[in-house]
Every structure is written in C-alpha cells, then in structure tokens.
Amino acid sequence: MKKLSIIAVWVMAAGLWSCSDVRRKQRATYMPDMFYSRALETYTPIDTLHKQGINYNRMPVPGTVKRGELFPFELGPDKPGEETNYQASKQIKNPLPPLNEAQMKEAERLYLVNCGICHGTALDGNGPLYKGGDGPYPVAPANLIGQEMYQNMPEGQMFYSVTYGKGQMGSYASQLSTTQRWMVIHYIKAQQAAGAKGAAKTQAGSQTTGTGQSGTTIDTTNKQ
Amino acid sequence: MIDQTPIARKAFLSALIIVVLSFGNKLVAQNGKALFQENCARCHNLTKDMVGPKMEGIQDRVPDRELLKAWIKNSTDVIASGNEYFNDLFKRYNNTPMPPFTHFTDADLEALVDYITTPPPAPKVEGGGSAPVEEQDNSILYGILTLILAVVALIMLQVNSSLKKLSDDKEGIPAQEPIPFWRNKSYIALLTVILFIVGGYYVVKGAINMGRHHDYQPEQPIYYSHKVHAGTNQINCLYCHNGAYEGKQANIPSVNVCMNCHISITEYNGEKLYREDGTEVDGTAEIQKIFAAAGYDPQTKQYTGKGKEIEWVRIHNLPDHVYFNHSQHTKVGGVQCQTCHGDINNMHEVRQFSDLSMGWCVNCHRTTGVKFDGKDGNEFYSIYEKYHNEIKAGTRDSVTVSDIGGLDCQKCHY
Numbered sequence: 001m002k003k004l005s006i007i008a009v010w011v012m013a014a015g016l017w018s019c020s021d022v023r024r025k026q027r028a029t030y031m032p033d034m035f036y037s038r039a040l041e042t043y044t045p046i047d048t049l050h051k052q053g054i055n056y057n058r059m060p061v062p063g064t065v066k067r068g069e070l071f072p073f074e075l076g077p078d079k080p081g082e083e084t085n086y087q088a089s090k091q092i093k094n095p096l097p098p099l100n101e102a103q104m105k106e107a108e109r110l111y112l113v114n115c116g117i118c119h120g121t122a123l124d125g126n127g128p129l130y131k132g133g134d135g136p137y138p139v140a141p142a143n144l145i146g147q148e149m150y151q152n153m154p155e156g157q158m159f160y161s162v163t164y165g166k167g168q169m170g171s172y173a174s175q176l177s178t179t180q181r182w183m184v185i186h187y188i189k190a191q192q193a194a195g196a197k198g199a200a201k202t203q204a205g206s207q208t209t210g211t212g213q214s215g216t217t218i219d220t221t222n223k224q
Numbered sequence: 225m226i227d228q229t230p231i232a233r234k235a236f237l238s239a240l241i242i243v244v245l246s247f248g249n250k251l252v253a254q255n256g257k258a259l260f261q262e263n264c265a266r267c268h269n270l271t272k273d274m275v276g277p278k279m280e281g282i283q284d285r286v287p288d289r290e291l292l293k294a295w296i297k298n299s300t301d302v303i304a305s306g307n308e309y310f311n312d313l314f315k316r317y318n319n320t321p322m323p324p325f326t327h328f329t330d331a332d333l334e335a336l337v338d339y340i341t342t343p344p345p346a347p348k349v350e351g352g353g354s355a356p357v358e359e360q361d362n363s364i365l366y367g368i369l370t371l372i373l374a375v376v377a378l379i380m381l382q383v384n385s386s387l388k389k390l391s392d393d394k395e396g397i398p399a400q401e402p403i404p405f406w407r408n409k410s411y412i413a414l415l416t417v418i419l420f421i422v423g424g425y426y427v428v429k430g431a432i433n434m435g436r437h438h439d440y441q442p443e444q445p446i447y448y449s450h451k452v453h454a455g456t457n458q459i460n461c462l463y464c465h466n467g468a469y470e471g472k473q474a475n476i477p478s479v480n481v482c483m484n485c486h487i488s489i490t491e492y493n494g495e496k497l498y499r500e501d502g503t504e505v506d507g508t509a510e511i512q513k514i515f516a517a518a519g520y521d522p523q524t525k526q527y528t529g530k531g532k533e534i535e536w537v538r539i540h541n542l543p544d545h546v547y548f549n550h551s552q553h554t555k556v557g558g559v560q561c562q563t564c565h566g567d568i569n570n571m572h573e574v575r576q577f578s579d580l581s582m583g584w585c586v587n588c589h590r591t592t593g594v595k596f597d598g599k600d601g602n603e604f605y606s607i608y609e610k611y612h613n614e615i616k617a618g619t620r621d622s623v624t625v626s627d628i629g630g631l632d633c634q635k636c637h638y
Contacts, residue, residue: 005375022500023439023575030434037544042473045535081319113460118485128458129485133261136457136489139274140265167267167275170484175466 070095070178077164085160092156096182099190107187110180114172115188119144123191139168144188145195158185256339259332263325270340273525274488276322277313279340285309293333298324435543438579442537446513447505447573449497455569456494461561468550468561476536479518486514490522500573539576540565546582556602558595563588 029035040046049056065071074092075085099107112121118141120127125143129135144150162181165171172181260268267275286292286309295302295310299322302310314321328336385402405411453459462468467475492507499505515522519531542548553559562568566577578584595601596609611627614620629635 005371008371008374021439023437023441024443026437026440026442028434030431034545035435035543036541041544043476043538113462113466117457117459117463133265136493137485138269138272138488139267140261142266168488170480170487172484174478174480175463 066177070182072178073159073163075160086157086166089156089160090154092154092159094155094159094182094185094189096179096186099183099186103183104187104190107183110176111184111187114175115184118169123188123195141169145192151192151196155182155185155189158188255332256335256337259328259336260339264336264340267322272490275320276317280343283341289337292337293330295322296325296333296336297328298326300324433579436579436581437539437541438576440539441500441573441575442539443499444537444573445534446517447497447499447507447510449505449572450568450574451570451572452492452494452497452507461568469554471551472549474550476538479514479531479534482514483518483520486511487520497572539574540580542580557592559592 037044040049046056046058060066075089078085116127118127118129118137119125120130120141123144124146125141126132127135127141129137130141133140142150159181160166161169162172162176162184164173176184268277268279270279272278282292286295291302291307299310299314303314303321453464454461464477464481465474467473490508490511492511494507497505497507512522514520514534517532517534519528520526521528553564554561564578566575568574594605596605607628611620611623615623624630
C-alpha cells in the first residue's frame with residue numbers, strides 16, 4: 001500500500017517534469033531520407049562541397065546581370081576618406097521612367113519596409129527606431145522632407161548612399177535590387193515634391209503628378 | 225553709510241545680472257539642444273562615438289572654447305592651422321571632414337558649446353524590471369488532489385472490506401480466503417483495457433506526430449528576440465526576410481543586415497530578457513556576438529575581414545516532397561506572416577506555431593476565399609472569365625491545358 005503510493009508519486013512527478021513545454025529538439029521523423037532533401041537546398045551547409053573539389057560560393061558570376069534587371073551602378077564605392085565618386089554620382093539620373101500608380105504603391109511599400117524604420121513613414125527622419133532620441137538608435141536619421149540638403153540632393157547621390165551606405169547608414173544593395181532602389185528614390189522625390197507644394201498627405205493621384213515635377217527639380221539642381 | 229550705498233547698489237546689480245544671465249543660460253542651453261538635434265545629431269552622440277566622436281568630456285579634450293567654436297564653424301581651417309589635437313582626430317576618423325557650419329551666429333555657437341560641454345543627465349535607472357511573474361501552473365495541484373482522492377478511495381475500500389469481514393465474523397459466515405487484487409480476473413481485465421486504450425492513444429498520436437515539429441523552439445547561436453525587433457521596435461518582417469515577398473524562401477538575413485542598425489546600436493537598454501529556462505540574457509553581450517560574426521571591431525570601428533557565419537538553426541521545415549513558395553502566399557494570396565507563424569512579434573525565442581501538416585495546409589486552402597476582383601483582386605483569374613465568356617459566345621469551343629499555363633517551363637521543371 002505504502003510502496004504503491006510512493007511509486008505513484010514518483011511516476012506523476014516524472015510525468016510532470018517531462019511535460020515542460022519548451023521543445024529544444026525536433027521530433028523523430030518517419031523515413032528521414034524522404035523528409036530531408038538529399039539534394040542541395042537553400043540553407044544546406046555547403047562547407048563540405050569544397051572538400052569534394054566542387055567550387056560553389058553562392059555569389060552571382062561577376063559581370064552578369066539578372067534577367068529584367070537594370071544595369072548595375074556605374075560608380076564604385078569611395079575609399080575611406082575620399083568623396084570623388086560620391087560627388088560624381090550627382091550627375092547620374094534615375095534610369096527609370098516616372099512610375100505609374102501601381103508602381104508608386106510598390107515603391108511606397110519598399111520605402112516603408114526598408115527605410116521607414118529610421119527615416120520615418122512621413123520621411124521626417126523620426127522613425128520608430130529613433131523616436132526623437134528615445135529609441136535605441138543613437139544618431140538622428142536624415143530628415144528627408146524638411147532639410148534643404150536632402151530636399152535638393154540629386155537622385156544619383158541618393159542612389160550612391162543607398163547602394164554603398166553613408167555615415168551610419170549601411171548599404172541596402174543586398175536587400176533592394178537596383179530597380180527597387182531607383183523606385184524608392186522616385187518615391188522619395190515624389191514625396192519631397194508633394195511636401196514642398198504643401199500637400200503633405202500622400203495621395204496616389206498627387207504622387208504620380210509629383211513624379212514629373214521631381215524630374216524638373218533634378219534638372220535645376222544639376223544646372224546649379 | 226556713504227560708502228555702503230554704492231556697494232549695495234553694485235551687489236544688487238550684480239545679483240540681477242547673475243539672475244538674468246542664469247535664466248538666459250537656461251534658455252540658451254535649450255536652444256543648444258535644438259541646434260544639436262538639428263545639425264549635429266546625425267553624426268554625433270552625447271555619450272558614444274559614432275560617425276564623429278562623442279560629446280561627453282569635450283571640455284577636457286578641448287579646453288579652449290574659442291578653438292572649439294572655430295572648429296564647429298569651419299573644421300578645415302582649424303586643420304589647416306596645424307592644430308595637433310584636431311589633426312590627430314581627423315586622421316583617426318579616416319580623414320572624414322566635418323562639414324562647415326558657417327551659418328551659425330556667435331550666439332548659436334555659444335549655445336551649442338554650452339549644451340555639449342554640460343554633462344548629459346545620468347540615464348534613468350530602469351526600475352529593476354521585476355522578474356516575470358511565474359505563471360500559475362495548476363496541474364501539480366490537480367495531481368496532488370487526485371492522488372489524495374485516490375488514497376482516500378483506497379482507504380475506504382479497505383475499511384469497507386474490513387467491516388464486511390467483521391460483520392461476517394459476527395454473523396458466523398465463514399470468511400473466504402481473499403483473492404489478492406493482482407490475481408483478481410476482473411481487475412486484470414480492467415487494467416488491460418485501460419492500458420490498451422491509453423497506450424493505443426499515445427502510440428497513434430506519436431505516430432501521427434512523427435515528422436511534425438510544432439512547438440519546436442531550438443536554442444539559437446545568438447539570443448535574437450523577435451519581440452524586441454518586430455514588436456517593440458516595429459521592424460517590418462520583410463526588412464530582414466525580404467525573400468518572403470520575392471520568392472520561395474523567406475531568407476535568413478545575412479549578418480550585414482544586422483549591421484545596418486547594430487553598427488550604431490551597440491548596447492541593449494530595454495527591459496530585461498529571459499531565456500525559456502529563466503536565466504537572464506545579457507543583450508549587449510549578444511550584440512557583441514554579431515560583431516564577432518561580422519568581423520567588426522567596435523573599438524576601431526573597422527571591419528577586420530575575419531568574420532564567421534552565424535549558424536542559425538532552421539525551425540520551419542517542410543518535407544522534401546512538398547513544394548512551398550512564400551511569395552505565392554504573401555504577395556499573391558495576401559496572407560499575413562502571423563497566420564502561419566503565429567504571434568511572432570510577441571515571441572522572444574521563436575517557436576514553431578503551426579504543425580505544418582498536410583491537414584493544416586488543406587484546411588486553410590478549403591476555407592480561404594480567392595479574391596477575383598476588387599481592390600486586392602488577382603488579375604490572373606480574369607483569364608478564366610474571358611474563356612468562359614468566349615465559350616458562351618461561341619467564339620471558342622474548348623480550353624486546352626496550354627491556355628491555362630500548361631506550357632510554362634516551371635510547371636514541370638522546378
């Protein structure tokens with residue numbers, strides 16, 4: 001009787017202990033060779049390939065361009081402390097024609113995903129990471145809509161900064177394709193033009209007209 | 225008496241001047257903060273070296289106020305004048321010049337220098353962040369209760385049999401040799417049935433769950449909290465997992481994506497973090513692991529080129545014989561990440577939310593409606609409508625497989 005109850009207590013304790021809901025190990029798999037690919041898939045470790053004499057490094061072949069993609073940016077990154085290419089990038093124009101409504105919506109999406117976190121959804125340099133100095137980000141992101149420097153920044157120079165990084169900002173070339181980066185710049189220029197006109201709120205209609213005007217602002221800055 | 229009046233007057237005047245000045249200073253210092261935020265904060269932080277050096281302790285490094293003002297106004301002039309400290313500084317920061325601020329008036333400069341030479345107020349000490357309240361787990365209580373009840377029932381049975389024996393003795397009915405319960409046939413039969421049902425249940429459940437990994441929550445090489453990033457700081461899922469919108473795989477971000485922000489955010493000051501086993505996480509030490517992986521030296525702010533891949537543990541995995549494409553669901557279908565991955569922005573450590581079983585997929589495909597038209601409609605389906613109308617109008621007699629994309633290469637070659 002006594003023995004029984006002691007055993008029962010131990011069994012229950014073991015049962016409870018094993019019921020921890022944190023599962024650090026995967027469950028067993030029925031026929032693992034059908035579950036886990038024998039062929040190389042994304043995220044398959046490739047460090048063994050080299051030992052087998054197979055040359056594969058996951059990088060695109062130098063000099064190749066993805067189908068449907070714009071040609072890569074003609075300027076390389078500056079050496080530390082130099083600014084020649086950064087200055088030269090002022091002359092480069094946006095190779096994309098003005099965006100239509102659907103494309104502008106996509107550009108806005110790209111901006112909000114990748115840039116809005118620091119530069120703010122309103123482009124005011126006050127995204128959730130900075131929050132007027134209360135966020136974790138220690139330096140103020142560029143205010144794209146209020147400051148003359150960014151208002152008048154040529155598209156090519158913006159593209160240079162997005163591609164290679166500038167100041168504390170890193171390169172976004174791995175997250176946004178060449179086309180997407182030019183689209184985002186179209187969007188920023190359209191927003192800046194809309195902001196300068198006084199129509200602060202974003203509207204699809206005003207965006208498309210704004211794009212045409214952004215072209216003219218670039219022309220004037222280039223002449224200056 | 226004659227002498228005292230001017231002294232009193234002087235004292236009063238100087239007191240007045242001091243009061244006025246100190247008020248003025250206060251106003252100016254606030255102004256300085258605004259100026260700093262507007263013009264300097266993009267490269268300078270008060271307490272940390274960023275693109276430019278930190279402001280803390282600048283009064284010790286550059287005791288000469290006028291020199292500091294000249295530097296802010298036009299740094300290249302100061303470098304040209306051969307000042308040793310500033311030339312060293314310039315070299316230390318890769319010869320990156322500080323842009324000139326010639327539009328600053330003298331009052332602006334005074335205010336700014338006042339602001340940056342005033343030590344920043346000590347950061348608010350977080351209120352200890354009391355340890356998370358242990359969730360009340362009632363199962364132990366229920367277990368103990370069940371045990372007590374079972375013991376009571378057993379005792380009652382025992383008492384019952386003893387009483388029966390006593391009354392039998394009294395009435396003179398000869399006591400039968402009691403059969404021990406382990407040889408009692410009805411007991412054995414009952415136990416067998418119970419064992420069969422319980423055992424069968426667990427065997428079937430275990431067999432079904434083979435190859436399904438819901439609740440899988442492996443320990444990752446770096447304690448990366450999705451709650452801090454996607455929840456508190458509102459970073460979009462696609463910022464790191466941009467592949468989820470573009471293609472088949474959702475992308476585990478490479479370390480350069482981490483460095484976009486963490487080149488600046490070098491320490492963690494948020495609320496305290498705890499692992500699943502209750503140990504506390506040192507967020508700042510976890511950020512240092514990114515630097516090690518990226519081959520970045522936070523002291524010199526240079527990449528050493530000696531990085532190492534972070535071997536994240538993949539959680540969501542479909543069997544090899546299942547084809548799954550993220551963009552088909554997110555971009556085309558408009559499904560939210562949370563539908564399949566659960567409340568990611570409230571998970572510190574990610575846990576597999578769905579079991580990713582075929583039944584789970586099929587159930588969702590049974591209930592999810594296709595958006596044919598409207599604002600978020602899918603234009604693709606208009607082709608069916610067109611064929612339908614053509615057949616009705618008699619201009620088309622049939623729709624072949626090739627008409628609905630049957631000749632696309634990837635229908636067979638994927």
